[in-house]
Amino acid sequence: MPDFEANSLIDFKAPDFREITDLVYRCNSADVDSALSKERRSIRDLAALLSPAAAEQLPAMAARAAELTALRFGRAIQIYAPLYLSSFCANHCRYCGFSAENKIERRVLTIDEAEREALLLAERGFNHLLLVSGEAPAKMGVEYLEELVGRLRARFASISIEIQPLGEADYRRLFKSGVTSVAVYQETYDRDIYEKVHLAGPKSDMIYRLATPARAAAAGMREVGLGALLGLSDWRCEGVSLGLHLAWLRRHYWQTALTVSFPRMRPAAGDFEPMVSVGESDLAQLLFALRIFDHDVGLLLSTREEARFRNGMIGLGPTRYSAGSCTAPGGYSNPDQQGEQFAIDDQRTIDEVCRDIRARGFDPVRKDWDTVFQQAV
Numbered sequence: 001m002p003d004f005e006a007n008s009l010i011d012f013k014a015p016d017f018r019e020i021t022d023l024v025y026r027c028n029s030a031d032v033d034s035a036l037s038k039e040r041r042s043i044r045d046l047a048a049l050l051s052p053a054a055a056e057q058l059p060a061m062a063a064r065a066a067e068l069t070a071l072r073f074g075r076a077i078q079i080y081a082p083l084y085l086s087s088f089c090a091n092h093c094r095y096c097g098f099s100a101e102n103k104i105e106r107r108v109l110t111i112d113e114a115e116r117e118a119l120l121l122a123e124r125g126f127n128h129l130l131l132v133s134g135e136a137p138a139k140m141g142v143e144y145l146e147e148l149v150g151r152l153r154a155r156f157a158s159i160s161i162e163i164q165p166l167g168e169a170d171y172r173r174l175f176k177s178g179v180t181s182v183a184v185y186q187e188t189y190d191r192d193i194y195e196k197v198h199l200a201g202p203k204s205d206m207i208y209r210l211a212t213p214a215r216a217a218a219a220g221m222r223e224v225g226l227g228a229l230l231g232l233s234d235w236r237c238e239g240v241s242l243g244l245h246l247a248w249l250r251r252h253y254w255q256t257a258l259t260v261s262f263p264r265m266r267p268a269a270g271d272f273e274p275m276v277s278v279g280e281s282d283l284a285q286l287l288f289a290l291r292i293f294d295h296d297v298g299l300l301l302s303t304r305e306e307a308r309f310r311n312g313m314i315g316l317g318p319t320r321y322s323a324g325s326c327t328a329p330g331g332y333s334n335p336d337q338q339g340e341q342f343a344i345d346d347q348r349t350i351d352e353v354c355r356d357i358r359a360r361g362f363d364p365v366r367k368d369w370d371t372v373f374q375q376a377v
């Protein structure tokens with residue numbers, strides 16, 4: 001049997017999906033019982049919690065995940081909104097509406113337009129802002145972000161970015177300008193599938209992308225976000241890979257907070273069909289397993305999911321919800337704006353999302369960080 005943990009101590013490499021598949025599908029209900037009864041869990045325990053054998057123990061997993069979430073995060077759920085800056089992209093990702101070959105209306109917001117969109121979100125009550133863009137450095141690069149963040153940092157408690165992968169020096173520059181966290185999703189940890197869906201552009205270099213969270217953490221970012229796009233490869237093996245990546249980052253960058261996102265594929269320009277199906281109970285199992293494996297990781301559940309499911313998951317693991325989202329640049333000022341990255345499902349406003357969270361006895365938190373901490377660094 002491969003020694004996953006020893007391997008991850010040396011360096012974080014693209015996991016071998018065949019070995020992970022073998023590990024996951026050999027687990028039985030005794031392995032699941034053992035994983036559930038422990039205080040600290042190994043990668044093998046995570047594989048057991050993600051295995052088909054664990055599907056029968058979903059209620060027990062939900063209860064354990066709820067208990068651990070309450071212990072670590074209390075009854076708070078952070079609310080954030082994405083602000084799309086640019087829909088230009090140099091990459092050819094078969095599953096994405098922004099993919100370079102898609103004939104969509106594209107735009108990059110001017111700094112003034114981006115500031116107006118951000119202030120609109122501030123007026124709606126958002127304190128945590130996520131700046132998102134396609135990956136086209138020639139259209140939107142570090143200088144643009146430095147200027148925009150310089151204008152916005154006094155208005156927001158935290159500013160995160162989800163843009164093209166950068167080098168450590170650029171992440172340092174952005175941290176200095178006021179960016180506090182970086183999200184960079186691997187999309188899939190399955191090498192064969194990665195090659196099949198990333199046809200051209202810088203993103204086809206899987207290894208560079210895999211090392212990006214470490215570069216962001218090394219640059220001093222307060223928080224780094226990982227993720228896998230569900231619908232490309234076996235979700236159980238993506239979950240184990242995420243666990244390996246998380247564990248590796250914890251060992252090497254213990255000072256950095258980590259989050260994980262599990263976006264399920266949504267309809268988008270290009271009409272790409274998911275290569276594997278991932279149901280709601282699968283997504284729930286993935287969330288429970290990651291929470292039980294890593295008690296401190298922030299878990300995001302975005303507006304890709306419908307309101308009913310998001311409401312049902314309150315208190316069972318997720319710690320952060322997006323709300324009132326639009327995925328087209330300029331879409332907050334102009335609701336008719338075309339050119340979205342993908343269609344969202346949960347259309348509720350921020351107030352409606354907060355009301356539903358409160359109705360379940362939890363606190364929607366619009367601010368859990370202050371820039372004063374960053375100035376002290």
Ligand code: SF4
Pocket residue numbers: 089090091092093096097098099100133134135203
């Ligand atoms: S997934 Fe990201 S990198 Fe790929 S086409 Fe879409 S915006 Fe570009």
